[in-house]
Amino acid sequence: MTVGLLAPGVAPEELLPAAAGAAAETTTVEAKDVGVRAGQARIRVRYTAADDGEAHRIAAVVHETAARLAEVGAPGVTLRRGGRWISV
Secondary structure, eight states: OEEEEEOTTOOHHHHHHHHHHHHHTTSOEEEEEEEEETTEEEEEEEEOOSSHHHHHHHHHHHHHHHHHHEEEOOOOOEEEETTEEEEO
16 A cells, blocks of 8 residues: 555654554464555555455455554555466
8 A cells, every 4th residue: 555644653664564463463464565666655565365355354454554653545455366466
């Protein structure tokens, strides 16, 4: 998800661990990272999910957690199928 302004008092290094921690409460977090794409900061939390519904529920929890700490865009949920990532 894209990241804009942080909430007052939130340090930049707090956002990604909090978002990944929210996912880790219910599933295995495989990776997390921060990057810039098309000129916008983005965070990515990769985790395991049994199905698309569970993936969306976890994404909602991650988004809710991140939204308390910063202005964030809508979460995107993708699934790895073979060597490709597809939106679900």
